[in-house]
Amino acid sequence: MNNWSNFTKGFIKENPVFVLLLGMCPTLGTTTSAINGLGMGLATAFVLVMSNLVISLVKNLIPDKVRIPAFIVIIASVVTVVDLLLAGFLPALHEQLGLFIPLIVVNCIVLGRAEAFASKNSVLSSIIDGLGMGLGFSFALLILGATREILGSGAIFGYKFIGDNDGMLFFVLAPGAFLALGYIIAIINSLRKA
Amino acid sequence: MEYFVIVISAIFVSNIVLAQFLGVCPFLGVSNKISTSVGMTGAVIFVMTLATIVTYLINDLILVPFNITYLKTISYILVIAALVQMVEIILKQVSPSLYQALGVFLPLITTNCAVLGVALLVIQKDFNLMESTVYAIANGIGFGLALVIFAGLREHLDMMNVPKGMKGMPVALVTAAILAMAFMGFTGMV
Numbered sequence: 001m002n003n004w005s006n007f008t009k010g011f012i013k014e015n016p017v018f019v020l021l022l023g024m025c026p027t028l029g030t031t032t033s034a035i036n037g038l039g040m041g042l043a044t045a046f047v048l049v050m051s052n053l054v055i056s057l058v059k060n061l062i063p064d065k066v067r068i069p070a071f072i073v074i075i076a077s078v079v080t081v082v083d084l085l086l087a088g089f090l091p092a093l094h095e096q097l098g099l100f101i102p103l104i105v106v107n108c109i110v111l112g113r114a115e116a117f118a119s120k121n122s123v124l125s126s127i128i129d130g131l132g133m134g135l136g137f138s139f140a141l142l143i144l145g146a147t148r149e150i151l152g153s154g155a156i157f158g159y160k161f162i163g164d165n166d167g168m169l170f171f172v173l174a175p176g177a178f179l180a181l182g183y184i185i186a187i188i189n190s191l192r193k194a
Numbered sequence: 195m196e197y198f199v200i201v202i203s204a205i206f207v208s209n210i211v212l213a214q215f216l217g218v219c220p221f222l223g224v225s226n227k228i229s230t231s232v233g234m235t236g237a238v239i240f241v242m243t244l245a246t247i248v249t250y251l252i253n254d255l256i257l258v259p260f261n262i263t264y265l266k267t268i269s270y271i272l273v274i275a276a277l278v279q280m281v282e283i284i285l286k287q288v289s290p291s292l293y294q295a296l297g298v299f300l301p302l303i304t305t306n307c308a309v310l311g312v313a314l315l316v317i318q319k320d321f322n323l324m325e326s327t328v329y330a331i332a333n334g335i336g337f338g339l340a341l342v343i344f345a346g347l348r349e350h351l352d353m354m355n356v357p358k359g360m361k362g363m364p365v366a367l368v369t370a371a372i373l374a375m376a377f378m379g380f381t382g383m384v
Contacts, residue, residue: 099314
């Protein structure tokens with residue numbers, strides 16, 4: 001597999017959210033607006049790249065039996081770094097994402113890529129894989145976040161376009177997340193089969 | 195009374211899956227049959243309660259006194275992973291029948307964000323040990339309630355004539371949306 005297809009597979013063909021259906025909790029929980037979704041996606045992408053990088057560097061040093069706990073410790077360290085960085089530089093976003101930042105640790109995508117890709121491949125291709133998957137995840141969260149923000153508050157990236165009207169609050173609340181994601185996946189499924 | 199409010203709000207008002215979006219992966223993953231969802235619920239209540247008690251004590255006795263609360267994420271996830279392994283080993287020896295019922299679900303729980311989420315939430319909410327334990331049990335029950343209802347709906351859904359693009363996950367998500375809407379009816383109860 002060349003680097004380019006390794007990079008682009010995360011966007012459409014193996015998109016973690018729309019196709020693999022991994023990492024549903026942050027996908028549904030943080031996408032109340034486009035900017036929150038994008039922030040969460042990029043935080044996860046950073047964790048993916050860093051954990052893939054470190055794991056592919058130390059993959060030969062870790063005994064096979066304890067590899068999963070070792071991967072989790074590496075991922076948790078990177079997540080702690082992200083948590084502290086966000087709290088320091090983007091406190092507003094940190095406040096919005098709240099609990100979902102420490103929960104990146106248990107996001108199946110991160111451990112999934114560590115186990116399925118970084119523990120078997122070279123450093124460079126692991127970084128590219130992490131970047132592609134991470135940006136694919138961000139892309140999915142951005143689409144879902146934008147959909148919910150447009151329908152739910154009549155705005156995009158905080159810029160209101162329908163005057164004083166407030167949009168359908170339903171899409172900002174919990175059920176709207178399930179509904180919007182369900183229909184987006186349905187659209188993608190029927191496009192892929194067509 | 196205090197505990198009653200914690201229980202009702204954890205199970206119905208801010209249901210962990212349908213209102214807080216924690217544990218959505220197992221919610222969508224193991225909800226094909228009612229029997230498996232009941233097994234998963236048992237395992238989650240068990241591990242969630244145990245993990246919350248242990249992480250609460252670790253936070254109170256180690257992390258806070260030594261002023262190293264920034265290590266929360268790392269220590270909690272390690273404790274949960276170790277705990278799940280330990281429970282699996284002990285259960286195998288002590289109660290093979292219970293192990294048979296819960297065994298397959300135990301490894302899945304390490305990456306169930308509801309467990310880590312509840313452990314972090316009780317610290318955020320400033321609960322004491324007793325309140326944390328009650329909160330963990332109630333959240334486990336809330337998770338189970340949502341999961342079992344959803345599994346029941348999906349068993350019926352399998353026999354329905356669903357449009358081609360909506361088959362599988364999309365129609366399950368739309369069903370979850372309606373279920374979440376039903377749970378929103380509890381808003382403002384406490």
